[in-house]
Amino acid sequence: xxxxxxxxxxxxxxxxxxxxxxxxxxxxxxxxxxxxxxxxxxxxxxxxxxxxxxxxxxxxxxxxxxxxxxxxxxxxxxxxxxxxxxxxxxxxxxxxxxxxxxxxxxxxxxxxxxx
Amino acid sequence: xxxxxxxxxxxxxxxxxxxxxxxxxxxxxxxxxxxxxxxxxxxxxxxxxxxxxxxxxxxxxxxxxxxxxxxxxxxxxxxxxxxxxxxxxxxxxxxxxxxxxxxxxxxxxxxxxxx
DNA sequence: TCGATACTGAACCACATGGCTCAGTATCAA
DNA sequence: TTGATACTGAGCCATGTGGTTCAGTATCGA
Numbered sequence: 001x002x003x004x005x006x007x008x009x010x011x012x013x014x015x016x017x018x019x020x021x022x023x024x025x026x027x028x029x030x031x032x033x034x035x036x037x038x039x040x041x042x043x044x045x046x047x048x049x050x051x052x053x054x055x056x057x058x059x060x061x062x063x064x065x066x067x068x069x070x071x072x073x074x075x076x077x078x079x080x081x082x083x084x085x086x087x088x089x090x091x092x093x094x095x096x097x098x099x100x101x102x103x104x105x106x107x108x109x110x111x112x113x114x115x
Numbered sequence: 116x117x118x119x120x121x122x123x124x125x126x127x128x129x130x131x132x133x134x135x136x137x138x139x140x141x142x143x144x145x146x147x148x149x150x151x152x153x154x155x156x157x158x159x160x161x162x163x164x165x166x167x168x169x170x171x172x173x174x175x176x177x178x179x180x181x182x183x184x185x186x187x188x189x190x191x192x193x194x195x196x197x198x199x200x201x202x203x204x205x206x207x208x209x210x211x212x213x214x215x216x217x218x219x220x221x222x223x224x225x226x227x228x229x230x
Numbered sequence: 231t232c233g234a235t236a237c238t239g240a241a242c243c244a245c246a247t248g249g250c251t252c253a254g255t256a257t258c259a260a
Numbered sequence: 261t262t263g264a265t266a267c268t269g270a271g272c273c274a275t276g277t278g279g280t281t282c283a284g285t286a287t288c289g290a
Contacts, residue, residue: 006134017128018278019121022201029208036236046237048279055277069236069287079209080202086137087199093144094194133248151266161267163249170247184257184266 005082008060012083015059020044021052025061025075032074120197123175127198130174135159136167140176140190147189 015021020042027033027041039049053073056062060078064071130136135157142148142156154164168188171177175193179186 006137009137010132010134013128013132014277016201017125017132019125020278022121022124025205026208029205029212031212034236044278045280047239047281050238051278066237071237075209075212079206081206084199084202084206086131087195087202090140090144091194091196091199093141094190097144097146097190129247135248149266159248160250162251162269165268166248181267186267 008082009086011059012061012078012080015055015061016083018052018055021056024049024052024056024073028062028073028075032072034070034072036070038073123197124201126174127176127193127195130170130176131198133167133170136171139167139171139188143177143188143190147187149185149187151185153188 023042024038027038033041035046035049035053038053039046042049044052053062053064057064057076061076061080062073063076064073066072138157139153142153148156150161150164150168153168154161157164159167168177168179172179172191176191176195177188178191179188181187
């Protein structure tokens with residue numbers, strides 16, 4: 001089951017690894033926007049912005065619809081729940097790991113006192 | 116202030132966008148491991164694995180130390196808190212956005228009933 | 231109808247990525 | 261001392277990325 005989500009995580013984390021794309025997501029959180037709107041705001045050519053939107057769309061984070069000349073972009077169906085869950089699980093692992101290390105250090109200190 | 120974290124987010128999300136690297140993190144959550152350990156488990160050459168570890172190290176997610184012939188890898192200082200915070204903020208935006216849309220739909224329905 | 235607008239696709243560029251091999255170097259163990 | 265082990269670095273390859281320009285096509289508005 002975990003494997004089925006691996007590709008989705010690959011795509012969404014890759015999509016999030018670019019500051020422009022993170023910016024686009026935040027911008028779309030405040031309202032839909034056309035490619036031109038986004039290209040203007042992020043000081044980029046239409047073509048360049050369209051590529052970013054394509055990446056976000058492939059990752060399911062954005063959906064677009066073209067009406068007339070204008071392609072309108074809006075937040076997609078994915079709320080990044082899987083990604084959040086992964087990070088939370090990781091944090092848990094991290095905590096456990098460092099707790100274990102703490103325990104080990106305590107052990108060592110105790111042994112040292114008795115040696 | 117947000118800008119200062121942008122590069123860190125770039126690096127960590129990029130590091131997380133590869134399934135092997137996510138696997139390495141989980142593996143290290145269960146205990147430290149050498150490059151050879153990791154290369155064996157993920158069926159890859161030492162050189163290949165070393166590159167992955169390098170990416171994780173650059174992102175601050177892993178630290179390594181070489182003792183004798185063996186380089187031991189362990190979880191790094193970063194607990195992915197910034198990344199988690201970003202995703203949570205995004206999810207909030209997402210919720211607000213879709214609540215707003217819901218409101219809009221309600222409005223439209225109401226107007227339609229009265230027309 | 232005609233100009234302006236909005237996008238689209240192909241093609242190019244420099245550079246990064248994810249893998250590999252191969253040829254080292256350094257260390258351990260017998 | 262010598263062989264095995266563990267890594268390291270250079271360099272190759274195919275592919276992807278983040279941007280561009282340029283040449284379209286489609287639509288809108290006067």
